[in-house]
Amino acid sequence: MSMTSAREYLERFANLDLGRAARSGVPEVVLAEGKTAEQTMAIARRMLDQVGRVLISRVSPEVRAALQEAFADTVEWTVYSEGRTLTLSKPGIAPPQRGGRVGVLTAGTGDLPVAEEAIALCIEMGCAIWRASDVGVAGLHRLFEPLRAMLDAPVDVIIVAAGMDGALPSVVAGLVDVPVIGLPTSVGYGFGGGGVGALTSMLQTCAPGLAVVNIDNGIGAGAIAGRIANRAADARRLR
Amino acid sequence: MSMTSAREYLERFANLDLGRAARSGVPEVVLAEGKTAEQTMAIARRMLDQVGRVLISRVSPEVRAALQEAFADTVEWTVYSEGRTLTLSKPGIAPPQRGGRVGVLTAGTGDLPVAEEAIALCIEMGCAIWRASDVGVAGLHRLFEPLRAMLDAPVDVIIVAAGMDGALPSVVAGLVDVPVIGLPTSVGYGFGGGGVGALTSMLQTCAPGLAVVNIDNGIGAGAIAGRIANRAADARRLR
Amino acid sequence: MSMTSAREYLERFANLDLGRAARSGVPEVVLAEGKTAEQTMAIARRMLDQVGRVLISRVSPEVRAALQEAFADTVEWTVYSEGRTLTLSKPGIAPPQRGGRVGVLTAGTGDLPVAEEAIALCIEMGCAIWRASDVGVAGLHRLFEPLRAMLDAPVDVIIVAAGMDGALPSVVAGLVDVPVIGLPTSVGYGFGGGGVGALTSMLQTCAPGLAVVNIDNGIGAGAIAGRIANRAADARRLR
Amino acid sequence: MSMTSAREYLERFANLDLGRAARSGVPEVVLAEGKTAEQTMAIARRMLDQVGRVLISRVSPEVRAALQEAFADTVEWTVYSEGRTLTLSKPGIAPPQRGGRVGVLTAGTGDLPVAEEAIALCIEMGCAIWRASDVGVAGLHRLFEPLRAMLDAPVDVIIVAAGMDGALPSVVAGLVDVPVIGLPTSVGYGFGGGGVGALTSMLQTCAPGLAVVNIDNGIGAGAIAGRIANRAADARRLR
Amino acid sequence: MSMTSAREYLERFANLDLGRAARSGVPEVVLAEGKTAEQTMAIARRMLDQVGRVLISRVSPEVRAALQEAFADTVEWTVYSEGRTLTLSKPGIAPPQRGGRVGVLTAGTGDLPVAEEAIALCIEMGCAIWRASDVGVAGLHRLFEPLRAMLDAPVDVIIVAAGMDGALPSVVAGLVDVPVIGLPTSVGYGFGGGGVGALTSMLQTCAPGLAVVNIDNGIGAGAIAGRIANRAADARRLR
Amino acid sequence: MSMTSAREYLERFANLDLGRAARSGVPEVVLAEGKTAEQTMAIARRMLDQVGRVLISRVSPEVRAALQEAFADTVEWTVYSEGRTLTLSKPGIAPPQRGGRVGVLTAGTGDLPVAEEAIALCIEMGCAIWRASDVGVAGLHRLFEPLRAMLDAPVDVIIVAAGMDGALPSVVAGLVDVPVIGLPTSVGYGFGGGGVGALTSMLQTCAPGLAVVNIDNGIGAGAIAGRIANRAADARRLR
């Protein structure tokens, strides 16, 4: 076999990719889950040195304590979700303001930790956030005020996090005309538990303009929402 | 082994059951699916002779034609769902008016045939029906008028038929204080299709007061709703 | 490091629906599982202040100990299921007596904790309870006496909790004329374990008048049974 | 690699097997499904020539017509299940009477065709059959008489065929002391349909002494029941 | 026999949401699958009268023939996917040009019919389309040129349709910085067939910026892509 | 706080079926899993008092230690599977010798603990046991000697325990003419792990005369094998 063809294809993609790293707009996220405190700290330190900021997700109390001892006041802290999601930054290093506008709704309070992974990533991507919690379909009347505020902004995209029956994203997508990203969470039990029911329900939506990411994939929801919002923001900025 | 114990148990249940047949209030339904036209007609004829009325479900056009030729005008016809569900009765033989009040909502037009199996059975059980179609979560504004009418009646129970994301029963159960029976239908495609998504979503409901039957089991939804409604109606009648 | 943001989120997490009982007839239930003892106590205290009673489910021994230390004799205790389900009430504050009558049967002793969630909620909804345990199909003769007592009452609805083969609800629904709510429990192992077999069997029932809730959803079973029973009771009360 | 070891093992099993064919007691069954009428007839003709009898299952009307034209009155016919299962035999060639006694119960009439595959095979294996149909849990009182007759015989094993909720085998195994073979059938719809619910329910049984075969595997149920019954019969015969 | 009731139901079946396009930016699509030619034509006629254009999906050859006979040259035709997806319009009635730019890639030729549902809807939503087919991972070298053209446009969003292993969307999302919508198709067989493998693979993506719709949901992919693209286009238009 | 209600429930929890052995030939087995040491001891003591023997399964080291302290030398011990399965008996109280002959084969050493549950129950049912371990299909040559011994006995039934690919029961059923009970174990990992692959493989068997019980249901396998063997033994005894 001649290696030429395989070599050619890979070379062209490598070149294509060289242009991407600079402009993809999705920063690397450090998943602390499955890493030791030492591993997490080493990566965090390297990223702080190189890009000045680092977003760390799924942080256990032990790892958070280790990070606090290691970095203390030498960095600025942003703490989400009872400390499960963290951003550390060198003093004065803020995310670039891209100008995207992202709405984030959660059906129940249990959906918050995952939704905040999305929020944290969108903030790192330079977006502004409009948010509201606990507006699920068992009490729809709580939905109207925050949704009105989001449409008045107007936001470029809405992330809707829901576990259990996963019905909220369909309801929202039927009421608005912006793209909606369904974020199923692992809240739930019994048959369809662990988020499977929520995911299934969102995939079966009757409402137009809804796409989904995997269960508990808050980072994934933030990445696509950030891309959507910044795409619109770039156009606005060029005015 | 002594047969005594097994014999005793069975005898006591047989006795218990003798009291039930007369008062269970759920008439036998003839499932035409999987039967020949001849078999269906033979059963229908026997039931007309014995109880004066017969409800036949899942009727194909061929079986309906055969029934029309066989019975023509000698019986009274009630035709549901493009002829898929039928009630035949001897002239003047109406169902006993038990007085239950049943609301029936469908999310989409595709849910109608299954919902009408429930309606037909509730009518045979002597209930009055309040109904509305095509009020799914992709257009929630259509839901409010019919739901208000049902609560004004007031109905004793609401059946909510939905396929796809199965979100409507949860929304309804969150808005009312009567029992709600979720009836998932096999409307849907892809992952969670064939009603699995709708069933899962209903089982995962966050709203209180919702129980479900199996996919496309309109007869089952009618049977429990009829029992619930007639229980309340009996109490009203005894006033 | 400022923990302000983390604290903020914590404060917002329990946007409790205190008005729900009035609107829906189903009081809010505090699910202790997944909450710290502090969170559970804070919610319990608020609900005691505002509505005088609180039902707490899935209580661990640690949380129960914390509750006992916090409230001791200043409240009245009702303890179900080896302390897993609890009701606390200010002295003299009983649930409103609505008058619904609910039967509760369990197939095995392992189904008891989940069944008692339903019982506790029905009691909070003002229903009276008829109950019997360990009457599953492997020893059907034990079913006779309690079932007769329920039909003599007569109860308005019967909840039947069963794990494993989930066969008992079908047997019961075939013997009675009241609505039956199947409550599958996660008792079981191997293929179809964790309650999936029981749920599936109940959804496939051949008997009329049976609807189901999700696996281990004792609260859900109690909510719909309470609504059904109180609907009938309202009619009786109006006589 | 030396072939010696592999060769040795296989040679020993081949020897073991030579003794089996004569005494296994389970005749070969011709599955007509998926074969042309020509293929089916060729096999039938060969078996009639060699062993004098042939059991053919899953026979379509077309294949049955072809068989009738080919064999007409030159063979003796035993026809089960509306012609779906057939036994052809040369005049005077009956199955050897082994003396096993097999009970066969079906929950609904839809379970009959599969149950009759088991019956036909047991008859070919030389067993006597006690049978009753339509004795499912939705009408348990019908179970008493036939079960008494089977226990009076007494039968050596009971096959219980059931679709839908698959509850009957558990009920029966709880009432008797002979081995019970659960035969799930593909009767059923929606979630757990196609026999999955029945199979799951039987595997989850709380009753002692129940084992199962795959969905619609009437031949498999007959084979194990025949082996069980003939084992007992051999002992009786040796008296 | 009076067929009144059946006729009534038929008349009510298509309670169309003609105002949706104005509210949500996504025009109503007529799903021909499951409708008779008469029903499809009636809806098409009404929509042509009211909004001047109609997009019809899942058109069978029979229905297409009926539409051709009914409308012939009185409307303008746009035919996609061997006639399976169609747009009819009154002369001179073009979709409003919103200005969104949508890229559409398909992994194999079998993914084309579903991808063209997305294309057709995006065109109705006023978007311009960049497209390329048969660029799956088994021959990645074909991907390079079309992807470069899309990034040069630049497109606002890329839909990537893939069945089988569903690997292409992940590869694309790793190479670009625009949002990517994964559209799993039911191309595939065996385990994970019918699109389940493709859907699963897309949900498990390692690449940032990918969200998915259900299997074969070309209309859903078009709806969210159209919303994303038009959001960006609105910003550009306002410059 | 009064714990009266909790205590009451505890007292009722073990409504034991002490008469079962007499009626069904299968003695009650105490499942220690999910019970406290106190609960297990209380039941064991009661059964020793009433029937003189007790079989306890799924015993943890803690519970075994507690049992040893409580009963020490006042009872006779039979210990299986590293102490996970135990039989306690009053001095001189042996199981009634019914005379059934049961063969037990295990594919791997990991299948032993579950197989020994079956062995222990068969011994309690008065059967004699022929057994061999580690004779799975990856080393078929080890199967020959033990299988010959079983067929020489001859045994009345063979239990074959296997996890992973579950192939051994099919191989055995193809080599013998006695009934075979497949006992899938939860040995296995990845797709089809936890015994699902083994169960599925056994249900799909091509060999005649194989029926199965649920995954890890050693007690269930013992119960049906014991019934089969004792049925044959009764006939032998009556000679």
Add this chain to the structure above:
Amino acid sequence: MSMTSAREYLERFANLDLGRAARSGVPEVVLAEGKTAEQTMAIARRMLDQVGRVLISRVSPEVRAALQEAFADTVEWTVYSEGRTLTLSKPGIAPPQRGGRVGVLTAGTGDLPVAEEAIALCIEMGCAIWRASDVGVAGLHRLFEPLRAMLDAPVDVIIVAAGMDGALPSVVAGLVDVPVIGLPTSVGYGFGGGGVGALTSMLQTCAPGLAVVNIDNGIGAGAIAGRIANRAADARRLR
């Protein structure tokens, strides 16, 4: 109505990878399933013109008839599996003889059509084939002779096709020292039917040296076996 666009799409649908054989050693296979006779013939003609041979799989009788009429004696025919798999070649154009040696075993006759897809592809890849059919675990003694012949050759790899319990590949992999490719087929019914049981069983194998392809993927099994065999053959050829 202009059908221009539909025609355009059709022309583009078969962007065939004619250079693949040179690069990857695996020739392109034409999957006739899902293509019209016209489409299949057009591709076949082009491949005959360009590479002189074409392998066509999943050929229906209609397509085969059309091919026969079109090509008749102008090409040489190799017909496998009752005409379901075909190779056409220009006179004198044989596959290049690479020298790989492939063994192919099938458990049952129903596995043959899929196994012959693998055989046909291996032949096109220039391999020699050793084959045997109907050697499944229900009659292991038939396995000995053909396996001995394969090990004597010796073959470089053995493909083992099996449906149902899928046990044969594990048995074979435990007896030989060459790589084994498990090819699960969709033969089977009920739970684990359609090949899922066979696939699962093979993935759970206890035997070393077995890898699998998807259900019914005969072409895939042939491709990897051909690559394995030709790798070894290249080394032999270089001697």
Add this chain to the structure above:
Amino acid sequence: MSMTSAREYLERFANLDLGRAARSGVPEVVLAEGKTAEQTMAIARRMLDQVGRVLISRVSPEVRAALQEAFADTVEWTVYSEGRTLTLSKPGIAPPQRGGRVGVLTAGTGDLPVAEEAIALCIEMGCAIWRASDVGVAGLHRLFEPLRAMLDAPVDVIIVAAGMDGALPSVVAGLVDVPVIGLPTSVGYGFGGGGVGALTSMLQTCAPGLAVVNIDNGIGAGAIAGRIANRAADARRLR
């Protein structure tokens, strides 16, 4: 209490297949998971005595510590994957050099521990290894250099380990002409997590020449790759 029986069982538990390497070319691997340190050490000691080397997988830190204390410097250690996979050997006892050449690629760093099980086994089988990590589809440009090196070697087979979307094996199989073994790992979360998505994606591959083993079955991947490579190596050696 006599623990005799328990001790007996323990002694029998490891009926090791010490002759396997000679017959099958794949040495026995000791799976430490599920064994006590004592059991693992006993087996290791016996294998060191008899064959001079032992490969131990899934070693916990506790077991590793025990092994270190027991064997210390009396054996030579090879440590893989943070100590999870180990080879111990008597001084001077190296694996026989068979000469196979195996490439191993991993998509992410999380796939490394499983891939190293394959590497360790291939080394014991006498193969040379070419390896590269972290070359998944989210950064395809990193794939080029290591793949070139493998094709230049040239390797006889490539193992590709991937979790999550499992896309890398398909991409690699589309670029090379050697056999590829897909090794799905349990890296992943949510729907399709635990490796199911990766496995499914690999089974659905569009690329030729890819076969798979079960999730996390590094030993299985090593066994087939080693067999493939040594087959080719034998041919080379015979030159």
